[in-house]
Amino acid sequence: MVAEPEAGVSGSTPTPAPTTAAAAGRAPVATSAIKQERDRRRHQLRAVNASLWGAPGRQEAPNLDSNLKKNTAFIKRLRAPGLVADAKDGLLKDLTSLKVEKYVEEIVQAIPEGLSRSSKEKDVAAASEIVSALHTRFAPDAFALPLSALLASQLALPNKTALAAQLPDAREREESSRLARQKVLLRAAAELSLVQVLRGSSSTDASDAGMAWLFGIVKELLSTDREHANVPLAISLLKGIGSTLVGMAASSSSGTVPGTAEPFAASGGTDAESSAETETQLLSSEWRERFRKLFETYFATLVKHIAKDHGRLQEQDKRNHEAYIRSGEIFEDRQQSYERMTKSFEKLYELGKSLSDLLDVPIPALSDSSTGTGIGLAINIDARTALGDQSEDTDATGKSPWEDEDSRRFYEETIDLLEMVPVSLLGKPAGRTSQWTDATEDKAEGQGHDKAVAEIKEDKAAGAGEDPAMSKQRSPATSPVVEASDAAASPVLSSSALSDAIAPIETDNADRPINSKDQQAPEEALSSGPAAQLAAILARLPEMTNRTMIDSAAVEFAFVNSKGARKRLIKQLCTIPKNRHDLIPYYSRLIATLNPYMSDVAEGVLAVLNDEFRYCQKKRSVDLRDLRAKNMTYIGELTKFKIAPIHTIFYCLRVCLEDFSGYNIQNIATFLETCGRFLLRTPQTSQRMQGMMELLRRKRAATNLNHQQVMLLDNAYFQSNPPDRSAVVQKERAPMELFVRHLIYDVLTKKTLDKVLKLLRKLHWENAQVVQWIHECFTRAWRIKYSNLHLLAILVHDLQPYHPDFAVHVVDTVCEQLRAGMETNIFKLNQRRVTTIAYLGEMYNYRLVSSDLIFDHLWSMTTFGHPGGHALPGQVCRIDAPDDYFRIRLICALLDTCGHCFDRGSLKRRLDDFLVYFNIYVLSKERPLPMDIDFMLQDTLEVLRPTFALKTSYEEAVQAADQMFAAQQRNAPAQAPDQSVVDATTPQAGEAALQAEAEEIESSDDEVDTASPHSTAARLHDESGSEHSLAHADADETIDAIKDGATGEEEDDVGRGDSTEATAEQEAEEELERELAKMMAEGPGLSATGAPRSAQRNMLDDSLPFLRRPQQHTGGSGKSEQEQVSGGGLDATNGTLMRFSLLSRKGNKQQTRNLDVPADSAIAIATRAKQLQEQAERQHLKHLVLRYEVMQDAAERKALADEMGNRGIKLTYVDKG
Incomplete structure (x- = not known):
């Protein structure tokens, strides 16, 4: 061990600055000793x-x-x-x-x-x-x-x-x-x-296997890093063992101060030499050179990236400055984009400086091409350079070949692969002269066109039946040759050094010159790694439907570029899935991105498209609609990228014009819609394209075309060459009018409703012009959000107490708009009509109009314009055709808005009757109904009448309507409302009596409410789920009050009555008297304890104990049955006293005693009135029950008589009593 x-x-830790000469000498010596010991242990x-x-x-x-x-x-x-x-x-x-x-x-x-x-x-x-x-x-x-x-x-x-x-x-x-x-x-x-x-292998003779393994890892990290995200990895590696890997100065890795390097080398020469020998033994000079050139090449690409980002940052700053000069502000998105670019550039530049110091290679100075970012008054000195981007002026005048700025960027701003891919994988760009860069056209164009036309004519005359080989391609031009000497040079290295540095990174798929022999030879084999990558790229191509993804695919393909890969790419690009023509613009962008370095891809695709075009021209009678559309669209997209040659473009267009019939008309329309505008507004093709458009105009006028072909050509012609029209002049509006429009169209929301109302009330309503402006805003409901219609109706409702004439005028205008819409039936106004009918429904919800007006519009939309007011199947009506379903949509929109209010009483019956007749109107239209109309109708009925089923036969619907009308006639009152004596011996008489009595107690539920507008906020605050529920709260209270005032009427439907004003006042006075008597009887509202009396148990609420009273003789002075109710009654002796039973409690025992109260006291009067009212109610209920029995008996007799009459037997009833 x-x-x-x-x-x-640590190599990354700086050495503190010495304070004396001795310390300055010891620091590098100590550092050098540590490095020597470290290298010795490594050895x-x-x-x-x-x-x-x-x-x-x-x-x-x-x-x-x-x-x-x-x-x-x-x-x-x-x-x-x-x-x-x-x-x-x-x-x-x-x-x-x-x-x-x-x-x-x-x-x-x-x-x-x-x-x-x-x-x-x-x-x-x-x-x-x-x-x-x-x-x-x-x-x-x-x-x-x-x-x-x-x-x-x-x-x-x-x-x-x-x-x-x-x-x-x-x-x-x-x-x-x-x-x-x-x-x-x-x-x-x-x-x-x-x-x-x-190591990467266990071979014993591989003395440098460890360095080969490390070089492969570092090369993989750096060579494919086009975004330079791995710069921190390179910096970390060079800080640790940079002196060993690249043989650089020890200032960065050993902590030596650069200024003290030479004194240390002079004084410690022996140590330095021994250190150098150790380093040489650890890593050979060949490997150090390869590592150094690898890092320097990576640094060169980083410098280019920094310079490019710097240029973009300056350009963005310049555009921001010009935008500030034009509009006085810089928009937030533009400012945020600039800040992100600045942050990214600063981070990348700092990394570049660190890597420059570690490699001991200076970073080039960035050129400052901007003229200043201040206010810059000098910008406007020359009027021609007031705006840096002249394309904006061109777009403003309509002379730009692009529809908008995004289209221009898509077709003109393609990425440069040289900035993201090593130069050895690309080769030098093709130096051919394009026709798009030269305004004049050579003779070969005309010769090629004449020859091609002659070939097509010969093919048509021969009538060849065999399909040409669709996979046959033209021999593409020579592909760029990879030459290391043509690679872009590093800012600090010669081109030969860069070429040698990148040599270890080159793959086996380097480009070779392509000629016709190579094109016809079998496809060269790809190694498993690049082949798998290429297959993955080609498989993802149909999913790449944005600019970023297709640019990424171009870069990925450049890394697996080879002759075989390009042939496979050409095949993939020419195989567009069916109904996926949206991929053609992105495929064309991919071709344009690769074209500067791989021109054979574009030429191969154009050759296939040319063969397809010739094939489609020969097969004029075959339905190849999808292939023709794809072919012309593809050629048009390549034209906008300036890939397709000019003579090829006009050759295809002239061939279609010479055979101006059939599918060629569709080809011309597709071609003009794709690139007609571009060709007319590009200097190289403008003059010739104008001649083609004139020829097309003459051909169209001289040829008998059907309506569809005429429409195709007109649309394509005006899309590529729209007529010159002056810009729309903005209407001049007064400041007050702009303020009113701003309040209604912009400010009005649920939260700002009260604020808008106050501001509207503060306007000059005495000025007729101001009122006219307000009226226009309130009657053009289609200019606000559909979800804010109810807010507009609330404003009209709240303005009504202060300006009633204005509210009436608004309602009249809305009704007139609906009537005019039915009279004219202009389709372009349909959206306005839907909004207006919904606006009318919101007015009913907020009690601005009556239910009669709503039903009038419902019935008029089913009858207006039809002969006799009845819609019949197949009956042609000028303003309501059988295939025009828009009135159904209007009826559904109105019922969706306010139909939920017709859920009881007479309004419910009226809506039910209308739906029966509406079924006839629906069946008069052509069947089946469109899907959207059918779904809308079903949704409306499901909400309003879930149990109502539409008839499917017109005869059944008519029969149901006849029954409905007959029922209405039967239910009509048979006698005058003031007739008091009713003959109840027959069912008809009984029903007439009930109907007359019901009409006497019916009252209105939809009178115009004149409540104070200050309740608007509370009404909106309490709404839950429906914006209309509280709009009928006052009506429901009125209904309840009228029911209480009626004498026990059982029917709960409350309709509109015909009671006079005097009757209403009399009922109000009686109700007031009853309430006053009740208050006097109840006494104070609070008990002695301060709690509400209703919260305490009242002894008067207890039931009286059962007491046996002495029987009174008929002729005596006892009380009658009417006087002995509720434990009290008048004294029969003098009529001045009323006897009450006073209930008391002693312990758990209840006791009662009689108490005589004066008859003129409040409690006596209230009790007497209550007794009389209860007696009247009992008599009324008794009368109703008896009359119901008579009616039921009469109905049973009539049913039996009808049944026996059907059998031929006539029954006669004889009254015995």
């Missing part, structure tokens, strides 16, 4: 561990303790406290005394967790010795190789697919946790690889 090296100062451990890799086996020492408890405790100590300096001695001692060969797998699993706790330099050295001791104890196949594989898996990058599926916050937390864990683990693993404990 080897001893622990002396504890040294010793390396020699021992390297010799053990070739050893045949390990000899087990005798007399080892195999106690299970001690072995388990040893493994637990490996995990926690872990492989740290404090636990080193104990672990090494236990290792020499325990027999742990049976637990090698558990020890291997515990090592990574123990290494994750070795965060300090002395802990890393201790972990190196402990793991070396375990390596000495166990064979490499049992310990070292499994440990190497386990650490490699824990240092690997996470699954990109799993990360992409997480939310941004969860992804950021996972990434931070991974970096914190891998920083410590990578530092410890690097130390173990230096001492030859970890």
Whole structure:
């Protein structure tokens, strides 16, 4: 076993500045001594561990303790406290005394967790010795190789697919946790690889197998890190063993002050030379050069990333400044985006500076291209540069080829793969001249077009029946060749150095020139790793439906780029699933992203599309609608990315125009809808496209087309070339009008209702113009949220006491709007009509209109416009066609709003009668009903009348309506309301008597309420589930009062009566007298104890004990039966006294005694009135029961007579008495 090296100062800990010359000289000497001792111990451990890799086996020492408890405790100590300096001695001692060969797998699993706790330099050295001791104890196949594989898996990058599926916050937390864990683990693993404990293979002659394993791990972490998230890992590794890996100055890792490096080198030359020899023995110069170039290449890409982010930050700052100049403010989302970009840039720049110091390579200075971020009055000196983004002006005038800014970014701002992918995987960009960059067109375009047209004509004349090979592709042009000398140079390195540095990272799938022979050769085989990655990328392509995902797919494909991969990608891009044309824009963006470095992909796709177009032109009689639409859409999308050549675009368009019929008209419409606007507004194609549009206009005028084809062409034409119209001029409004509109349309909510009401009342209502503005807002209910309609009705209700004429005017206007809607039946106003009818229902809920008005509108919507007022099946009506179901929607909307109020009494009967007739109207429409109308109708009826079933036959519905009308006629009163004598000998007479009596006690439940508007807040506060329940509270109270005033009427339906004003006043006076008498009889409301009298038990509530009274003679002075009720009555002798029975209690015994009270006292008057009322009620109930028996008997006789009459027998009843 080897001893622990002396504890040294951590490489990341700065040395305190010496205060004297002696201290300044001792500090670098001490640091150098610690480093030399550390390297010496590494050298010793390396020699021992390297010799053990070739050893045949390990000899087990005798007399080892195999106690299970001690072995388990040893493994637990490996995990926690872990492989740290404090636990080193104990672990090494236990290792020499325990027999742990049976637990090698558990020890291997515990090592990574123990290494994750070795965060300090002395802990890393201790972990190196402990793991070396375990390596000495166990064979490499049992310990070292499994440990190497386990650490490699824990240092690997996470699954990109799993990360992409997480939310941004969860992804950021996972990434931070991974970096914190891998920083410590990578530092410890690097130390173990230096001492030859970890290897990628067990070959004995692989003296540098440990460095190869470490290089592979670091290369995997850095080469695929396009976002530079692993910069902290590189910094941590270089801080720990940077001088050993890359041979840099010891200022960073050993803590030496840069200013004192030369004096120390001069005074301690011998020590420095011995240290250099030790380093040379630990790591060869070749490996150090490879590590250094790997880190410098990674640093070069980091510098480019920093520069790019800096440029974006400046551009964003410039746009913010210009937005501030234009509008005087910077919007919150723009400000937040700028702050996020600033935070990200500052973090990345600090990491870049740290890595620059560790590599001893200066970071380039960032150029400041901004002209200033202050107020910047100089911006407006030149009118042409007042706005930096000229595209905004172009968009404002309608001359932009893009519909909006998002479309422009999608088609123009593609990513540059060179910024995210190593240059060796891409090669140099293609240097071809595109027709899109040159306004003039060459002769080859016209020749190619004429030749293609001739070929198609020959194909049509020959009438070829065989399908051409759809998989045949044109020979693409030569692919870019990977040349290391053309790679982008690092800011601090030459291009040759970068080329050599990246050489170990190159894969076997580097690009080669592609020619026609290679294209026809069998697809080259891919290794299992890249093939699996490519298959995963291609499988995910149909799910990538946003810009971020498709850009990520382009970068991932660049890492597996090869000739075979590109051929598979072309095949995938040309195979669009059916009805998935939404993928074409994203596939086109993928092609445009790859095109600068892999132009053969775009050319291969265009070749397939050209073959498809020719095939569709030959098969004019075959229904290939989906293929034609996909082909023209694909070509149009590639046109907007400037991938499709100009001559190919106009060749396809001219071929369709020459054969202007059938499917070619659909092709032209699809093509113009896709890229017509772009071609008309792009300088390279504008003039020629205008000629094509003129030719299309003439062809359309000269050809007899059907209605559908005309509509297709017109829509496509105006979508690509909309007519020039001036911008909509905003109407000038007065400040007061704007204020009123703001209150109603913006401010009005449930919480601000009272506030809006107060502000409306404060307006100048004496000004007719102000009232007109308010009236317009209150009668245009479709301009507010549908959920706020009831608030508008509440405002009208609360304004009514102060401005009744205004409320009436609003109601009249709403009714007139509904009437005008039925008269004109303009479809574009349907949404307004739905809102208006719901507004009328809310007015009824808040007692602004009567139920008569609601039922008038319901009936008018089923009868208006039809001959005779009846809707018949198949009957054509100009304003209510059989296939127009909108009135059903209006009726359902009105019933959904206020139909729940018609749930009792005469209103319930009226709604039931209407639903019977409404069934006829529904059946007069064409069947079956549309699904949305059917569902709406079912939902409405389920809420209002769950038991009501619509008839399915028109005849049955008509029969039910006839029965309903007949019942109404039978229930009509047969005699005048003032007739007092009723003949109850027949059922008809009895029913007429009941109807007349019911009408006498019917009263209104929907009179206009004039309550104070100050109750609005309380009404809204008490609403629960329905906004309308309390609107009828006062009506219910009125109904109850009228019922109490009626003489025992049993029917509970309360309708609208015809009582006069004098009758209402008389009833009110009688009710007041009764209440006054009741108060006088009850006495004070509080008892002597202060509690309410109703809360205490009253002795008068106790029942009187049964007392035997002496029988009175008929002719004597005893009381009559009417006078002996409730224990009191008038004295028959003089009529001036009323006798009461006074109940008293003595102990548990109740006693009564008679008490004479004057007849004119309050209690006597109230008691007498109560007795008379009870007597009248009993007489009335007796009368009703007797009359009910007579009616029932009459009904039974009539039923028997009808039944016998059906059998041919006539019955005659004879009254004997």
